Amino acid sequence: MDYFLSEEQQMIVDTARQITDERIIPCRAELDEKHEFPRQILNEMARADLFGVPIPEEYGGFGGGCFDIVLTVEQLGRGCIGVGTAFSANFLGVYPIILAGSPEMKEKYLPDVATGKKFGAFGLTEANAGSDASGIQTTAVLDGDYWVLNGTKQWITNGGEAQIYTVVAITDRSRGPRGASLFVVEEGDPGFSCGPKEKKMGIRASSTTELIFKDCRIPKDRIIGRPGTGFITVMKTLDLSRPGIAALGVGLAQGALDIAVRYAKQRQQFGKPIIAFQAVQHMLADMAIGIESARSLVYAAAKHIQEHPKDMSKASSICKVYATDVAMKVTTDAVQVLGGYGYMCEYPAEKMMRDAKILQIYEGTNQIQRNVIGQELNKEYS
Amino acid sequence: MKIIVCIKQVPDAKDVRLDPITNTLARDGVQSIMNPYDEYALEEAVRLKEKFGGEVIVISMGPPQAEEMLRQAISCGADNAVLISDRSFAGADTWATAYTLEHAIKKIGNFDLILCGKQAIDGDTAQVGPGLATRLGIPYMTCVQKIREATEKGLVAERMMDDGFDVVAVDYPVLLSVVKDINEPRVPSIKGKMRAKKAEIVTFNAQTIEADPACIGLPGSPTKVVNVFPPSARGERSLLTGTLDEQIDQLVEKLLPYL
Secondary structure: OOOOOOHHHHHHHHHHHHHHHHHHHHHHHHHHHHOOOOHHHHHHHHHOOHHHOOOOHHHOOOOOOHHHHHHHHHHHHHHOHHHHHHHHHHHHHHHHHHHHOOHHHHHHHHHHHHOOOOOEEEEOOEOOEOOOHHHOOOEEEEEOOEEEEEEEEEEEEOOOOOOEEEEEEEOOHHHHHHHEEEEEEEOOOOOEEEOOOOOOOOOOOOOEEEEEEEEEEEEHHHEEOOOOOHHHHHHHHHHHHHHHHHHHHHHHHHHHHHHHHHHHHHOEEOOEEHHHOHHHHHHHHHHHHHHHHHHHHHHHHHHHHHHOOOOOHHHHHHHHHHHHHHHHHHHHHHHHHHHHHHHOOOOOHHHHHHHHHHHOOOOOOHHHHHHHHHHHHHHHOO | OEEEEEOOEEEOHHHOOEOOOOOOEOOOOOOEEEOHHHHHHHHHHHHHHHHHOOEEEEEEEOOOOHHHHHHHHHHOOOOEEEEEOOHHHOOOOHHHHHHHHHHHHHHHOOOOEEEEEOOOOOOOOOOHHHHHHHHHOOOEEEEEEEEEEEOOOEEEEEEEEOOEEEEEEEEOOEEEEEOHHHOOOOOOOHHHHHHHHHOOOEEEOOOOOOOOHHHOOOOOOOOOOOOOOOOOOOOOOOOOOOOHHHHHHHHHHHHHHHO
16 A cells, blocks of 8 residues: 655665665574674664664754654564564663753764664663563662662663663652653663573564663763653653554564465465465455554554654554554464464564564553553543 | 766666567666676775765766666765766767776866776676776776775775785776675665755766767777677586596596597
8 A cells, every 4th residue: 555655754665675675684584593683784774874763853863753763663574573673672762862861961872873873772671560660679879979770670672782771760769650760871881781681482683681780870960851750751752662663563464474475376285376265365365454454553653643742652552552463463374374384494484473472562561552542541531 | 085986777687688589688678777796886985985085976878867876876875976978979889988988087087096896797898997997097906806905095905816816006096896795785875865866967978078979889889799699509418427537537538529
């Protein structure tokens, strides 16, 4: 379907598509097998200006909105959502600075992010604080001109690979969620280290580690916004970034459909290609229906979010849930269409199915998203 | 540093057919691309510019539609582009092409380095680079696989040979033709594409470059193509087996009758 993209949007899509086809797809299997971080591909993406897409123009980017980033990551997702996750999580780390950082902080970090010189990560989750963010144990205490951080973040994407980490820590436990604050921690700060890389079911090209803070001292001005505003900024950040996860799902599902249709046309059984059998045709048709409706929804949600920054949550959650559920179903069906070949690591379908699962889990599980949607409905009808 | 890169638009090799009646290349409906070897030349030029500063000018002799390829070159990092285009250039062989490029480059003026692809994938002659350097009276090095170091004054490069490579030091001005081992061309950037869209492509015609009409296009070309034909199917083939020594003996036996 034609979504009537502007010339600039088409340029972004074409650039991301070329990177995906020429750089990501040829090495995705190897990155997956070796759990290898795609440093070279990310450098290539930086050189092609893709890291500048959502960075404001005054800091060297294109000032693109949610829709532009959705178009970018959809293409990357078609190739490998491990690579796409590394790219997206960079912005998850940087959005708090864009949303709530001081002009000096933006000046310090954003130009280097736009050129890909520096890479971001976002530290929210802890062993006892996932969906329930109020369980956060990491603390930050002001000591003269420094904040002193203590605690451990878990399953942090781009851990060990990023240079800029935005980290949530409690500055006033008595105030509950209003006692959480956001900080920028830099690679090399005293008392800050990353744990070993986790071994994962999928998205193995992305790096996932613990972030460990032991009396980590950072200058006073590294706080993002005022103390106590951390939780609000985190929620806005996630609302803004979730359509990107949805777009990874759309791209991934599209990649799986491409493989399934090509295979079904070429695989002969009972003297004809299996696409001639209605059972297979209907599976492929359902995959296409799911993908196109997810795509339309994600695009519409992204545009809504761009225009209504104060009313993001419901649209963001709806598109995340739908598109990632579609991705799980479509990749599972793609394995089915490929049959025995689909189950073999030689073909990319099984990796896609393994990768898809995380989309329903990270950046807020699809169950939590449904909670959000339900709560919003409750508010709307009150 | 001023670098000129010569690029050519060629039919996409994935899609080459001969017209069965005329025996010439069927160009209708065949997509045109930048000659792949020229992409490596352009990438190397842009890398040198990023290191030393200066200017990369891409030039191409071809029909007006070659402008699109020149814009692509700008999106890959070239600063300026010149299209050398005139009906009277049509049908040029490598001699007339080198003559035309020489005059266009003289019109552009001083340069430090000219980079070309090793050859174009349509004609496959690999003659234009050396011909151009000879006409300009500058040294040239073909099949360059690596530029080891470059300074403001000159460079040291590796020239690929059948049995290894030569290391050659040379002062500017010089012309290099490059092979694909030299680098991996970049994906054009978004900013580059935006610049390319707005860029003004200068056009030189026969008059602009003050070309002698007797030296350009078909009339200026000493080469006359008498016939182009697809090679006939290969004759009898056989595979030699056994140890290497046995195979050599068999081969000698087969070749002896022809001596």
